[in-house]
Amino acid sequence: DMATFIFGDESGTAVDPALDLARYIHAMNGTDAPSQIQESEAFDLALQNIDKLLTPASEKEKDREAVDSVISVVCSVFQRIFLKPGANVSQLVEKFVNKITSNSSAQPSLRLKAMSTIYNVVNGNGEARFSIFLSMVNFASAAGKDLLSMVLSHCSNLESMFTEWAVDIEKQRLMFSAIFEALKKHDNRDGAHEYRLKFLRSFQGGKDFSSALAHAQTAVVEAIANPKIYLFDYYMDLDAVKALKADPSRTKVFDLLHIFAYDDLDVYNKFYKENSAFIDGLGLSMEESLRKIRLLSLCSLASSKATLKYSEIASSMQILESEVESWVIKAITAKLMDAKMDQITKTVAVNHCADRVFTTKQW
Numbered sequence: 001d002m003a004t005f006i007f008g009d010e011s012g013t014a015v016d017p018a019l020d021l022a023r024y025i026h027a028m029n030g031t032d033a034p035s036q037i038q039e040s041e042a043f044d045l046a047l048q049n050i051d052k053l054l055t056p057a058s059e060k061e062k063d064r065e066a067v068d069s070v071i072s073v074v075c076s077v078f079q080r081i082f083l084k085p086g087a088n089v090s091q092l093v094e095k096f097v098n099k100i101t102s103n104s105s106a107q108p109s110l111r112l113k114a115m116s117t118i119y120n121v122v123n124g125n126g127e128a129r130f131s132i133f134l135s136m137v138n139f140a141s142a143a144g145k146d147l148l149s150m151v152l153s154h155c156s157n158l159e160s161m162f163t164e165w166a167v168d169i170e171k172q173r174l175m176f177s178a179i180f181e182a183l184k185k186h187d188n189r190d191g192a193h194e195y196r197l198k199f200l201r202s203f204q205g206g207k208d209f210s211s212a213l214a215h216a217q218t219a220v221v222e223a224i225a226n227p228k229i230y231l232f233d234y235y236m237d238l239d240a241v242k243a244l245k246a247d248p249s250r251t252k253v254f255d256l257l258h259i260f261a262y263d264d265l266d267v268y269n270k271f272y273k274e275n276s277a278f279i280d281g282l283g284l285s286m287e288e289s290l291r292k293i294r295l296l297s298l299c300s301l302a303s304s305k306a307t308l309k310y311s312e313i314a315s316s317m318q319i320l321e322s323e324v325e326s327w328v329i330k331a332i333t334a335k336l337m338d339a340k341m342d343q344i345t346k347t348v349a350v351n352h353c354a355d356r357v358f359t360t361k362q363w
Contacts, residue, residue, distance in 0.1 A: 018042035018077050024070070025049050039080050046074045047099040054107040071110060075117045082121060093118070093128045101139045108143035112136060112151070126165035133161070134178055141182035148182055152191075155179065158198075173202055173211075193222050200240040209243035216240040217250055220257045221282050224289065230296060230336055231354065232261035252278050262356065264297040265290075265318055291330075294319070298327060299336045302353040310346040321346070 018039040025045055026033035029052075037045075046053060053070050056063040078096060081087055096118060100111050115136050122128040140147040155161075162172050180195035196219050203212045220241060223229045235241050235257060244254040252275055259268050268289070272279055280286070294317045301308060301316045310324045317327060328348055331337045338352040 017073050018080070021046055021070075021073050021077060025053070028052060039077055043074070043077050043081060044095075046077065047095065050074075050099050051103060051106060054110055067107070067110065068113075071114050072117070075114060075121065078118060079121045089122065089125055089128050090131070093122065093131055097132060097135045101135055104139055104142035108139070108147055112140060112143070112147055115139070126167060130165045130167050130171055130175070134175055137175070137178045137182055141178075141185055145186045148186060152179065152183075169202055173199055176202065177215075189222070189226075193219065193226070196222075197234075197238075200238050203240040204238070206239060209240050212240035213243060213247055213250060216244055217253050220244070220253055221284065224256065224260055224292070225284055227288065227292070230292065230299070230334060231356065232257060236261050253282070256282075260293065260296065264300055264316070265293050268293045294327065295331050295334060295336060296356060298331050299353055299356055302331075302337050302339065302348075302350045303355070306350050308348045308350065310348070313348065324348075 019037055019042070022037045022042045022045055023033040029049070053074070054067060056067045078092070081092060082089060097115065100114055115132055119129055119132045122132065136151050140151040158175070176195050176199035180192040180199065183192035183195060196215055200212055200216055200219060203209055216238065220235060223232065223235055241254070241257065244250040255271065256279065259271055297316050298313060301313065310321050313324045314321045319327060325341055328339060328341055332339060336354050337350060339348050339350045341348050
């Protein structure tokens, strides 16, 4: 009986959870139970049988609750071992996490709940908490999109968690990369990009960018390809992105970013003509890139004067005059400018235009 298993024997006497856990497992396996057992032995026994313990006898609510209760007792035994003086916490956590995450398809939400319980148990041990949370991210990624969303809902204040865990920059990067790989796996491109940028930002002021260069290149390509990103100040400010310039195999990626940050269609066309194979190899759509650089060229032109002639815009963007209005509408929709068109005088009155560059050019 599960209630007896958790709360005591039939006389109401409190029982040793480790011994009761061992007896429960032996009964489940049809083997003889010991008369006494060490907590560490009971814990190891539970881990050896974790898949069986996590499998309900049926889909009935009471059987599912029974599984939940057993896992609570396993976590309770973990806590008792954890609280003992001299306990090898990192080994204990590693042993538990390795077993609980060994199967992401069987009862994944229960496994995640068990890890969450252990995370709370090791309060005060930053290294253990970091290790558990990293395992939760990787496990949830393997288990599915919904569980991943649930775990990542706790990441809004990840920086303060880093402070609480007192983990070094390498571990922080490990967490950022685990998160952006998980988000990428589940097609959350914007989310993955956001965490890739957090990863790159962690290299500010550093000297060794070897482990960041590939990610810096990916971030630049993603930004250029993203139809919602038009301002590149943030990317140009990242030391890891600046380091692309010094890497012969990636210099052209930096040059391309520089064009999207500061230059116009003429410069892009010249660069593309000289480096078409390289740019196509990055997986960038020629059509989308042209669309973006045309809008940015319009933005630069609109920054220089309050009133623009249709003919000026057509020349700058290398389009027909009859296409000017549709392109101005695209720029307004993208929030790059606020303007009014006059079809009679064929002019555009610019009220406001987004700044493409810093007040001081640094490159």
